[in-house]
Amino acid sequence: MRHLSVPSEQTQAWLQRCKANGWLAQSGVVEVDERHRGLPLNEAAPAEGDDCWEGFLHVEIEPRTRGPTHWTHHLPAPLQALPESTWPSSYETQGDVLIFKLDEASEPHAHAIAEAMLKQMPNVRIVCADAGVKGDFRVRDLTPLLSRDGSTVSATRVREHDQVVDVDPGEAYYSARLAQQRKNTYDEVQAFQQHLGRPVVVADPYAGVGPAFVLMLKHTGLLQGYLAGDLNPKAVDLMRKNIARWTRKNSTNFNPSTVVCKDARAWKNEPELSGRADVILVNLPHDSFEHLPDLFPLFVPQGEGLLRGWAIIERTSLDGRVEQLESLVRAAGGTPHDAHVLEIKDFSTTRCFVLFQTLIAWD
Numbered sequence: 001m002r003h004l005s006v007p008s009e010q011t012q013a014w015l016q017r018c019k020a021n022g023w024l025a026q027s028g029v030v031e032v033d034e035r036h037r038g039l040p041l042n043e044a045a046p047a048e049g050d051d052c053w054e055g056f057l058h059v060e061i062e063p064r065t066r067g068p069t070h071w072t073h074h075l076p077a078p079l080q081a082l083p084e085s086t087w088p089s090s091y092e093t094q095g096d097v098l099i100f101k102l103d104e105a106s107e108p109h110a111h112a113i114a115e116a117m118l119k120q121m122p123n124v125r126i127v128c129a130d131a132g133v134k135g136d137f138r139v140r141d142l143t144p145l146l147s148r149d150g151s152t153v154s155a156t157r158v159r160e161h162d163q164v165v166d167v168d169p170g171e172a173y174y175s176a177r178l179a180q181q182r183k184n185t186y187d188e189v190q191a192f193q194q195h196l197g198r199p200v201v202v203a204d205p206y207a208g209v210g211p212a213f214v215l216m217l218k219h220t221g222l223l224q225g226y227l228a229g230d231l232n233p234k235a236v237d238l239m240r241k242n243i244a245r246w247t248r249k250n251s252t253n254f255n256p257s258t259v260v261c262k263d264a265r266a267w268k269n270e271p272e273l274s275g276r277a278d279v280i281l282v283n284l285p286h287d288s289f290e291h292l293p294d295l296f297p298l299f300v301p302q303g304e305g306l307l308r309g310w311a312i313i314e315r316t317s318l319d320g321r322v323e324q325l326e327s328l329v330r331a332a333g334g335t336p337h338d339a340h341v342l343e344i345k346d347f348s349t350t351r352c353f354v355l356f357q358t359l360i361a362w363d
């Protein structure tokens, strides 16, 4: 294909000139030699020797066509002829793990899909099919389909708010989509710490791999200590690793600095876990309200506390939720202030995902 050979430093100027005159072909700029670049010319461009080229030569070079821009372009040709509805329209990546849902149409082509995805995305190591979230641990049911290096583990690393987080989508819950909620939680804890005028103890009994602490542990002077736990032993292993990494550069002697693998409802029976928290996070969306009565004893029994949680509720019950939250606090012997329950997003046609929060005075 015909290319105009120009000195490298004049590439932009000539690109603009050729484009403005409608002489540029669709393919990309190529390297002619160390000091010259080739601009692809179309049929409409004048012949070599025309004054417009100011003496620059034309050279015949293979055009640099752009590679495929979508993973489906790597599917074998007969499969590319199938209707677009055959193929998954979305996927999620956690670190180097790619996860997507198979349905009846795509299932027979699972291997070809995984192969095409690996070809298109050089940063993906393993492609897994996701059969949905299962059990109390809210872990995805993953089936490894194909891996670049033969390893079938789903353990990987992601970055959140500039920190490394060890995750394992096949073993423990983690959702990158909630990173903004965690940032908001950090802001609320910071405001509460300023209100109290001293560092606070934060309890997160449903902490998963611990992402709520990413920002808090980085902030010297915010936390006096932390109580973190989860019922899923795999999540707790990852959380221990994560917290150890996030606290490495923080010289604070956190007290308490406790990580446990335990049912949150049983924390109230443990002297080292009960009566110590200034802030409690409740992230068990399907059961948060039901667990609350067992969690109030974790608060320091005098002064003020901050309760913040997330729940999935019937939208028709939204109106009565602030009242319910306040009466649960009163039943535990506290006085609620500024209680609110805010819809964050739809969960299904009848249910929504809400944030609830209240200050509590214990005197």
Ligand SMILES: C[S@@+](CC[C@H](N)C(=O)[O-])C[C@H]1O[C@@H](n2cnc3c(N)ncnc32)[C@H](O)[C@@H]1O
Pocket: 136, 137, 138, 172, 173, 174, 175, 178, 205, 206, 207, 208, 209, 210, 211, 212, 229, 230, 231, 232, 235, 262, 263, 264, 265, 283, 284, 285
């Ligand atoms: C929705 S996830 C939230 C995890 C974490 N807070 C986050 O934002 O990534 C709920 C977590 O609660 C844990 N869990 C379920 N039942 C529990 C219980 N009774 N006590 C403690 N943890 C529990 C699950 O293993 C899961 O990691």
